[in-house]
Amino acid sequence: MALDKSEVEKVAHLARLHISDAEVEEVTNRITDILVLIDQMQSVDTDAVEPLAHPLDAVQRLRVDVVTETNLRDELQSLAPHSQDGFYLVPKVLE
Amino acid sequence: MIDKTVAELSVALAAGDISSVELTQAYLDRIARYNDDLNAFITVCEESALDQAKAADLARANGDTSPLLGIPLAHKDIFCTKGITTTCGSRMLQNFVSPYDATVVERFSAAGTVMLGKTNMDEFAMGSSNETSFFGPVRNPWDLSRVPGGSSGGSAAAVAADLCAMATGTDTGGSIRQPAAFCGITGFKPSYGRVSRWGMIAFASSLDQAGSLSKSAEDAALMMNVMAGLDSKDSTSVDTEAVDYSATLNDSLEGLRIGIPKQHFAEGLSAEVESAIRTALLEYEKLGAKVKEISLPNNHLSVSAYYVVAPAEASANLSRYDGVRYGYRCENPVDLEDMYKRTRSEGFGDEVKRRIMVGTYALSAGFYDAYYRKAQKIRRLVKNDFTNAFKEVDVVIGPTSPHTAFELGANSDPVAMYLEDIYTIAVNLAGLPAISIPAGSANGLPIGMHIVAGDFEEAKLLNVAHQFQRQTDWHLSKPTTLGMGA
Numbered sequence: 376m377a378l379d380k381s382e383v384e385k386v387a388h389l390a391r392l393h394i395s396d397a398e399v400e401e402v403t404n405r406i407t408d409i410l411v412l413i414d415q416m417q418s419v420d421t422d423a424v425e426p427l428a429h430p431l432d433a434v435q436r437l438r439v440d441v442v443t444e445t446n447l448r449d450e451l452q453s454l455a456p457h458s459q460d461g462f463y464l465v466p467k468v469l470e
Numbered sequence: 471m472i473d474k475t476v477a478e479l480s481v482a483l484a485a486g487d488i489s490s491v492e493l494t495q496a497y498l499d500r501i502a503r504y505n506d507d508l509n510a511f512i513t514v515c516e517e518s519a520l521d522q523a524k525a526a527d528l529a530r531a532n533g534d535t536s537p538l539l540g541i542p543l544a545h546k547d548i549f550c551t552k553g554i555t556t557t558c559g560s561r562m563l564q565n566f567v568s569p570y571d572a573t574v575v576e577r578f579s580a581a582g583t584v585m586l587g588k589t590n591m592d593e594f595a596m597g598s599s600n601e602t603s604f605f606g607p608v609r610n611p612w613d614l615s616r617v618p619g620g621s622s623g624g625s626a627a628a629v630a631a632d633l634c635a636m637a638t639g640t641d642t643g644g645s646i647r648q649p650a651a652f653c654g655i656t657g658f659k660p661s662y663g664r665v666s667r668w669g670m671i672a673f674a675s676s677l678d679q680a681g682s683l684s685k686s687a688e689d690a691a692l693m694m695n696v697m698a699g700l701d702s703k704d705s706t707s708v709d710t711e712a713v714d715y716s717a718t719l720n721d722s723l724e725g726l727r728i729g730i731p732k733q734h735f736a737e738g739l740s741a742e743v744e745s746a747i748r749t750a751l752l753e754y755e756k757l758g759a760k761v762k763e764i765s766l767p768n769n770h771l772s773v774s775a776y777y778v779v780a781p782a783e784a785s786a787n788l789s790r791y792d793g794v795r796y797g798y799r800c801e802n803p804v805d806l807e808d809m810y811k812r813t814r815s816e817g818f819g820d821e822v823k824r825r826i827m828v829g830t831y832a833l834s835a836g837f838y839d840a841y842y843r844k845a846q847k848i849r850r851l852v853k854n855d856f857t858n859a860f861k862e863v864d865v866v867i868g869p870t871s872p873h874t875a876f877e878l879g880a881n882s883d884p885v886a887m888y889l890e891d892i893y894t895i896a897v898n899l900a901g902l903p904a905i906s907i908p909a910g911s912a913n914g915l916p917i918g919m920h921i922v923a924g925d926f927e928e929a930k931l932l933n934v935a936h937q938f939q940r941q942t943d944w945h946l947s948k949p950t951t952l953g954m955g956a
Contacts, residue, residue, distance in 0.1 A: 383827070390785060390830040391792075392823055393811040402827070408885050409777060409828050413841070416774040416848050426846030427853055429676060430662045430901020431925065435705050450569050456799035463794050466803050 377407050472496050472632045473948065476541055476689040479635055483530070483540050490530075490540025493635075494523035494584050497542045501586065501633050504952045509608050510618075510628040512547050513555050514587040522584040529582060537692055539582035544634040546625050547588035548595055549575050549680075550669040558671045559593040559603040559621075562791050562798045562817035572669025573701045574638055574680050581696045586634050589624030593819045594788065595645055595673045597621050598890040599881060602821040607878055610652060611949040612915055616875040619649030625683045626653040631952055636693060637683045642673050643776055644870075644894030646681045647906035651870035651918020654908045654947060656935065658682045658690040661926050662901035663708035666701035674783035675706075677776075677898045686945055687907060687935035691715035694928060710926060718929045719936040724758035726934065729863030731766045734893050734920075740873040746910025746917040747869050753941050754867075764859045764866065768851040772896035773888055775852065778832050778845035779899070784822075785829030791817060824884060853900040860924045865934055868893055870906040870918035893920055903928045907935050908944040916947070 378386075383403045387394045394402055448461060457464035471479070471488055482488050498516055505511050519542065526540035550556045550568035557563045571579065578585070592602040600608040600623025608623040610616040611631035618627040622639030626649035629637050639646040641659035650657025658681045665680040672678065682693040694715040701707040730751065735744060751761050793799035793813030800816050803809030815823070832841035859866055870893060881887045897904045902922055909919035919938075923931040939945050948954045 378831075382831075386827050386831045386834065389834060390826050391789075391807070391810040391814055392818075392826065393815040402824070405824055405884055406827055406831070408883075409824070409888075410831075412885050412888065413774050413777050413828075413832075413845075416771050416778075416844055417840075419768075419771060419848065419851070421844060421847035421851070424847040424850050426843055427850040427899075428846055429706070430849075430853065430899070431708070433663070433706070433708070436707075436709070438702065447569060451795070454566070454569070454796035456793060456797075465794055466805050466809055468806055 378403055378410065472500060475685045476538070476636050476692055477686070479541055480537050480692070484535065490523040490526040490584060491520060493540065494519050494542045494586070497586055497634055504631060504633065507609065507614060507952060508611060508627050508631060508633070509590055509606050510624040510631070510633055511544065511587045512557055512559070512590050512605050512624070515554060515585055519584050519586050526582050526584060534582065536582045538578070538696060540584060541635050542584040542586050543578060544586050544589045544625060544628050544637040545575060546591055546622050546637065546639050548591060548640050548671045549638060550671070551575055551585070551588065554588065556588065556671070557605070559591040559605060560818065560822070561604045564604065564798065566797055568669070570669060573666035573703060574670065574697055577696050589628055589637060591624055592621035593822050594671070594784070595621040595640055595642055596784070596821050596825055598644065598648055598887050600624065600649070601878065602819055604819060609878070610875045611951055612654060612875065614951060615877055616915070617652065617878055619652035619875065621645040622683060623649045626650055626655060626657065629653070629655050629683045629685060630949060632954065636685070636689055638680060639683050640670060640678060640680050641898065642677045642780060643898050644891040646683060647870050647894050647904060647918070647920060648891060650683055650906040651916065652875035654916030656684050656687055656690055656908070656945060657906045658694070659897070659904050660694065660698060660928050661903045663706050664903070664926065664928065665697045666704040666707050668701055668703040672787040674780040675787060676783060677780060687905065687932050687939055688716070688719060690905070691719055691932045691936070694932070713929055715929050715932055718933050721933050722758065723754065723934065723937050726754070726759040726865070727863040728754055728759050728761045729764035729859050729866045730761060731769065731866060731868055732763050733766050733769045734868030738872050738892070739869060742912035743869045743871070743873060743917050746912070747867070747919055750909040750919050750938065751867065753938060757937055757941065762863065764863060766855040766859065766896065768848065768855050769896050771848050772852050772899055773892060775845040775848035776895045776899060777828065777888060778841045779849065781825040781829030782832045782842050783829070785826045785833065788822070788826055821884065849899045852896050856900045856902060856922070864923070864930065866922040868920050870894065870920040874912055874915035874917060897922055901925065903931050905931055905935050907938060908947065910944060911947065
C-alpha cells in the first residue's frame with residue numbers, strides 16, 4: 376500500500392514528530408517500502424486463526440492491592456529538564 | 471588471562487592465581503587501549519569497577535565462593551544502572567541517569583560481578599548492524615571495516631575482543647544472536663519471560679528478552695544461573711521452578727532429534743554459511759544425534775508480521791519520551807505541541823522515527839484489524855509451525871544469519887536491513903529460547919549456527935551447544951586485530 380505525503384504528515388502529527396518539507400518525500404518512500412514488506416502477510420487467509428498476543432498465551436499475574444513503593448518524588452523530579460516546587464514545568468498551555 | 475572463559479576465570483580466582491583487582495585492571499587497560507578502534511563502550515566505569523573488584527576480593531577472603539564473584543562484565547546500555555548514565559544509544563537519553571538498577575544488573579551485582587561499563591548498541595535496540603547508535607557505529611574486531619551486527623553490537627565486540635569476560639544483551643528480533651554470529655561468540659536468548667525485563671528500556675514488550683553474550687555455552691549457563699527467575703516487578707516474568715543450567719551441560723546427545731528447516735537452507739543463504747552448518751551437523755551425528763529435514767511453512771511471513779508488532783509496540787513504548795519528565799528537551803519551545811514535536815524529532819534518530827511512524831500508522835483508526843490483528847494471527851501461525859516441529863524433533867538447527875558480517879554502510883536500505891534477521895525473528899514471535907554458537911569461518915569471518923528449543927528448554931539448548939563446543943574449537947578462535955592472535 377502506497378502512502379501519500381498528506382497521510383505521512385498526519386501520521387507524523389499523531390506520533391508527535393516533526394517532519395520538514397525537505398524530508399517528507401524521503402520518509403514517504405521509505406515507509407511505503409516498509410508497508411510493501413508488511414503487506415506480504417495479507418496473502419494468507421487467517422480468518423479461522425486466533426490472534427497471539429503473548430507468546431505463551433499467558434495472562435497478567437495479579438498482586439495484592441497494597442502500597443509497595445516509597446515516595447521518590449524529589450529523586451525522580453531531579454531527572455526532569457525543568458521542574459519547580461514539586462511540579463513539572465512545560466510551556467504555557469492556557470492563556 | 472583476559473582471553474579465558476568465565477568458567478576458567480572462576481577457577482583461577484578461586485585458586486588465588488589472580489585477584490579480581492588484577493583481572494579488572496587488565497580489562498580496563500585493554501579497554502583504554504582499544505576502545506577507540508572498536509567504539510564498543512559508551513561508558514567505562516573505571517573507579518567503581520575497581521571498588522567492586524576490591525569488594526569481591528575481600529568477600530572471597532571472607533569465604534564467599536559464588537561462581538561469578540569478581541568476574542568483570544559489561545552491560546548493554548539498555549539496562550538501567552543507578553548513578554551511571556543509561557543512554558540506550560540515543561541522544562534522547564544522552565544524559566539520563568537512572569534512579570534504580572535493572573533487575574538483571576541487581577542480580578549480577580548480588581552475585582559479586584564487577585561492572586566495567588556500558589556497551590554501545592543500535593538506538594533503542596532498533597537495528598542489525600549497530601550503525602543507528604547516536605554514539606557512532608561499533609566495529610567488528612575480526613575486520614574493523616565491518617559491522618559487529620546489532621543491536622547488541624557493543625557487547626558482542628567487547629566479548630570477542632577480550633574487553634570483558636562476558637556481557638549482557640537484549641534480543642527482540644535477533645539482537646543477541648546475530649551480533650554473536652558476526653563476532654564469533656556465543657549469544658543466548660532465553661524464553662520470553664525467563665529473565666526479568668524490569669529496568670530494561672522497553673522496545674517491543676511482547677518480544678523483548680534479556681540474555682547473554684559469552685565465550686562459550688558453559689559461560690552462558692553460568693550467566694543464566696544468575697539472571698533467570700521470577701521477578702514480581704515484571705508482570706510477564708514467568709514463575710517456573712529454578713533450574714541449574716550448568717548441571718546438564720554434559721548430558722549425552724545420543725538419540726537427540728535435530729530438525730533442519732528446509733526454509734532456512736533455501737534461496738538467500740550464502741554457500742559458505744550453508745556448507746559450514748552442514749559440516750557442523752555431521753559433528754552432531756558423530757555424537758549420536760539424528761538429523762531430519764522439517765518444514766516451517768510460515769517462516770517467510772515472520773519478518774512482515776514482526777515489522778507490524780515491533781513498531782506498533784515501540785510507538786506506544788516510546789511515547790513516554792516527551793521532554794517533560796526525563797531525557798532530552800528541545801531549546802525554546804513556542805508551545806506544548808512544538809515542544810513535543812521538536813524534542814522527539816531532535817532526540818530520536820531516523821530509524822527510530824521510521825519505526826514509530828510505521829507503528830503509529832498500523833495502530834491508527836481504521837487500520838488496526840488489517841495490520842496489528844492480522845500480524846498477531848500470523849504470529850500464531852509462526853508459533854504453530856514450531857509447536858508442530860517439536861512433536862518430531864528436540865531442537866531446530868540452521869544458520870543464524872544468511873552471510874558473514876557485512877561492510878559498514880553496505881545496507882543503506884531499511885527493508886534490506888530488516889531481512890538480515892530472516893532466521894532469528896520467528897523465534898521472538900514464538901517466544902522460544904535460542905542460541906547462536908560459532909560453527910565455521912569464511913574469508914576470516916566467523917559463521918554462527920542457530921539452535922532453537924521448545925518453551926523453557928534452555929537447559930537442553932545449552933547442553934546441545936556445549937557438547938558441540940567440546941568437540942570443536944570454533945568458539946576458541948580469536949580475531950588477529952587489536953593485539954590478539956600470534
